[in-house]
Amino acid sequence: MTEEEKSIQEELTLLVLLADRLIKSAKEAESSKSDCADLAKQADLLSLKLRSAVRLTTTTTTTTTTTAQSSLYERPVRRVAADVSKTLERALTLVRKCKRSGVLRQVFAITTSTDFRKVSSLLESSIADVSWLLSILDSAEGGGSLSLPPIASNDPILAMLWSSIASVQMGRLLRDRLDATNNLASLARDNDRNKKMIVEEGGVVPLLKLLKDGASPDAQMAASTALFYLVNDQDRVRSIARELAVPLIVKVLADSPIKVQVLVANLVAKMVEIDPEVQEEFGRQNATRPLVTLLSMDTVLDDPKLLQSSKTSIHSLVEINKELARNPFSHQSNSDGSSRGGHHKKDKDVEVELPELKLALKINCAKALWKLSRGSLLNSRKITETKGLLCLAKIIDKERGELRSNCLMTVMELVAVAESNSDLRRAAFKPNSPAAKAVLEQLLIVVNEETSPGLLIPAIKSVGSLARTFPAKESRIIGPLVTQLGHRNADVATEATIALSKFVSPDNFNCVEHSKAIIDFNGVPRLMNLLRANGRDQVHELVLLCYLALNVGNSKALEQARVLNVLEGAARSVVAQHPDLRELFVKAVNHLSLLGWSSYP
Incomplete structure (x- = not known):
């Protein structure tokens, strides 16, 4: 059976047997008897602690969910067990050398004295590691430990993570689980390395379980916060999603108290922003409904x-x-009429x-x-x-x-x-949809009345995206967009240009009528002003000018603005940067030339 296939109890039991074998070999030593006896004492203490670990892990594994205790947190147990196994194997190899007899006995005694000190130090570390392990396994005392085990001496954060995750997963008292969750959230907030370690060390599953249990809104909020700090990377988002987090989060979003829903909704927003796959999974789980x-x-x-x-x-x-x-x-509310988490609807603070x-x-x-x-x-x-x-x-x-x-x-x-x-x-x-009409009305109000770029830009983009849904006689749309060509914020003016381009693009069935409307609303002078501005990419304005030339090339407004000169002058530089626009510029210039226009010197 491979190491991965062994249960925790099997691994720890094998260590007990290995420690007992070390004790027996130490007692049979024929040289360095004093050193071997010291190792035997250490092995005996280690064996006692390992037996306690076997009992604790067995109790934890067999404990039912009715005790509010979760399954065993195995990660630190396996790591400590692997180190203890190496130490016991090394000690056993050393002690067996002391059974040799003959002329080389004194040589072995001299050459192994340093090894005895090293092995003794390793056994002391193993005893300390197992003692620390017992402290976090013994959930009857609240779980967790603030001490630093030797196994984590080079990386103290590891011990803090193990202790906190163990408390979240195995702690009997809700207060201890809440405190441990807050510790994880704090560590996750600090840096990306901590975030990565929390995921790698198995911290996601107990956090999700705490979020799901709903035993306490405060605990759910703490779990939501910790998960929120973890999901700033696509790999971590996907790791969390693989633990069936998405359907769980959707259920919590629908069923929890408001203060929990606030954090869970924010968690959803962050996860879907980072990973498209998780975005679609939330859709399949119908997250949009709640x-x-x-x-x-x-x-x-x-x-x-x-x-x-x-x-x-x-x-x-x-x-x-x-x-x-x-x-x-x-x-x-629960079936007995009590509010979830003890938050009664008459609580004045909540109100x-x-x-x-x-x-x-x-x-x-x-x-x-x-x-x-x-x-x-x-x-x-x-x-x-x-x-x-x-x-x-x-x-x-x-x-x-x-x-x-x-x-x-x-x-x-x-x-x-x-x-x-x-x-x-x-x-x-569709134009006759009440909901669509209501949205359009609000978009037009924003475009007409607001001055903030943060509101204008999404509203203008939205109107542009709907360009193909508007009939030719819809006169309320073009005027406000033309007005925004003169906005002092360059980004707003550019978005207005892009939106108008969608109205007059050949893809739009009503492009000619919309082009005439732009001319009627005095759009050409505003467009020319934008083209005269320095220090900005003007490709969108030139594209709009090409469309106008193709749709209403006989317009006096275009001729007075010397549009042919503008397009000929800009064509070379624009086409060099945007080769895909070459055909559009050629068509526009040729069309104006065929109409009898000529370039001005």
């Missing part, structure tokens, strides 16, 4: 047309939402904190939906199939600050996916 439901708490979604046109599940979601508004903690908690929860849920929808057709479809769009529109209308910003970013990602997927675009953003 997120949308929580985001919409206290938001009245009573549009009858929307409810009639949506799936039947919308009605149940709205009812859940109304119930949450009446009693936010009602869904957290005082509730508005802030609700806002924090909504902010994090919106952030999670934003990250979930980014580039994901699965998640975008799930969000738009529920009341998600209408909820986002309502919040953009009523709220301000980070919550509004996160909702705008979510809309931006949803429409970006819809832009590249015609089925989603037709299903979720």
